[in-house]
Amino acid sequence: MTTHDYAFNRLRQAIMVGAFRPGTSVTIRGLAEALESSPTPVREALRQLTSIGALQFLENRRIVVPHITPARFEELISLRIALESHAARRAVAHLSERQIQQIAAVDDSIETEIRGGDKVAALIANQAFHRMIYTANPDPVAMPLIESVWLQLGPILGIAMEHVTELYVVDRHREAIEALRRRDEEAVADAIAADIREGIGGFDQQAVARLLRLAA
Amino acid sequence: MTTHDYAFNRLRQAIMVGAFRPGTSVTIRGLAEALESSPTPVREALRQLTSIGALQFLENRRIVVPHITPARFEELISLRIALESHAARRAVAHLSERQIQQIAAVDDSIETEIRGGDKVAALIANQAFHRMIYTANPDPVAMPLIESVWLQLGPILGIAMEHVTELYVVDRHREAIEALRRRDEEAVADAIAADIREGIGGFDQQAVARLLRLAA
DNA sequence: TTTCAGAAAATGTGATCACAAAAAGAGATT
DNA sequence: AATCTCTTTTTGTGATCACATTTTCTGAAA
Missing domain, CATH: 1.20.120.530 (GntR ligand-binding domain-like)
Structure with missing residues (x-):
């Protein structure tokens, strides 16, 4: 399993079970450090998660868990x-x-x-x-x-x-x-x-x- | 607009209107050259496209347009x-x-x-x-x-x-x-x-x- | 205390490189 | 002609770095 796959699955599972609250912002470097890897595979994982609505890249390039109305x-x-x-x-x-x-x-x-x-x-x-x-x-x-x-x-x-x-x-x-x-x-x-x-x-x-x- | 966004939108649009045939394989470096950029943003775009079913990363790491039965x-x-x-x-x-x-x-x-x-x-x-x-x-x-x-x-x-x-x-x-x-x-x-x-x-x-x- | 300007730090982006795995090619053997 | 083996090339992966933007911090002025 690649580093990217690991990061993607870890984050996906965490979001799916409600480990992140709406509005929480995450950083690429922060997650890379937490997952003991580097920005490249983490950014790919985050990008994928935005594709499926789990995360959101804002205009100012901040990455957040979407708000829910x-x-x-x-x-x-x-x-x-x-x-x-x-x-x-x-x-x-x-x-x-x-x-x-x-x-x-x-x-x-x-x-x-x-x-x-x-x-x-x-x-x-x-x-x-x-x-x-x-x-x-x-x-x-x-x-x-x-x-x-x-x-x-x-x-x-x-x-x-x-x-x-x-x-x-x-x-x-x-x-x-x-x-x-x-x-x-x-x-x-x-x-x-x-x-x-x-x-x-x-x-x-x-x-x-x-x-x-x-x-x- | 970032290089990544450009690559993602270009590829997405191409696939949406049927420019790629099922089974076609694409390479990161090939697309990077065609889009006059580098592997990093292209790979992110491809990863996003797999998240939404437009592409598929195979076991052997080849990237293909999915077959349809x-x-x-x-x-x-x-x-x-x-x-x-x-x-x-x-x-x-x-x-x-x-x-x-x-x-x-x-x-x-x-x-x-x-x-x-x-x-x-x-x-x-x-x-x-x-x-x-x-x-x-x-x-x-x-x-x-x-x-x-x-x-x-x-x-x-x-x-x-x-x-x-x-x-x-x-x-x-x-x-x-x-x-x-x-x-x-x-x-x-x-x-x-x-x-x-x-x-x-x-x-x-x-x-x-x-x-x-x-x-x- | 509040507000604002500038400096410092943090952060996303993308190009590059080294590495490993896979594919393709070349040549010999059956 | 077909198959196998070894070499070469291609390709995906991930770490790193330089750059630009954004945010945060600091301190002075109102």
Whole structure:
């Protein structure tokens, strides 16, 4: 693995799980030092991250984690619903019984992580649940786009996690798995849409605005 | 504008209008020479283009324009439909009468370009038509994703254009504009979906397979 | 205390170079 | 003619440096 790949994956993962707050600025040399490398591969990684909306190069050449407004948040959630219900529908026909079994196992692991109280681990497991469904499609062209949206939601997700004391399960995963077993494409799509809407999407504009104020 | 930006935009535009064929390999030094710059900014541009699916870094570190299979083509078209009908629906409420007028003007310019026989210009005008609708949304978070799909379709689009002798209009733009004027979100979404499906999406799998054979 | 000008430091940019890996070519062998 | 091996060339990678811009710091003036 190249230095560039390492830097890209490290940063990407950090942003995805909310380790950076909106508005945070990063420097090439700072990250290069932190990752014990040099500006060249780090700058490439940062440039790639801007391409997928995870970071932003401002006019004055500062590099920042994008700000999120309530309106933008709502756009991102509705985009998640459009993209992921589409990807789920497209994956149904390709899923084997064995794969559905594995997906159910990952769903169980989410509850385990929640009981363990590890928010980041629960989040990663939840993403794995969704990813396993969508990537059953042999041509998962939607997956990179979905991950781009996840990355853009990452920073506010980090803020939300800071202010959640009690973790509890609010998902439609069981419903989705049942629909997968029945090969019911519309039911799968509906379950995924509801899962997103009632999960992080369940934060209404006021709640998001409150979170963003707390972060500022 | 930085050297990197110039390289990125040049390459991006070239791929978007089908100037590169699937499987074409590019070299950093080659492009650096062609663009009269050096490897560093070119490599950054190429890395960004891989992030959005326009290029691919292979295992052996070769950089190529991705191959397209009939199945992948079909996935990309259905993704276009899902993304763009969503974006169009979300834009309707934000469009002013004046903007709709401008969109209609761009639609006229498409026909002008087609009569002039300039395929690339017609293609660019067509993209402008779609872009103007989607970016009416003040938070056009879907637009970068849509352009990513356009980029991935670019290479096969270039092949298709090589084998089209006669240009003719097959679009639902008029229908979409009328629906915009009526503020009918569903009708707009349907018109856009039909426009994509009957346009480039109208190539069936056999036609695509034929095109790809011709390109090989 | 606030404001402003100049100096110093920090930062992004891009060209260059050394290195390693991969590809291409040349020549011998079967 | 085909295959293999060794050499040469090409190519991606990453560290470094010089430069220009931006930001931050410092101190004087209002």
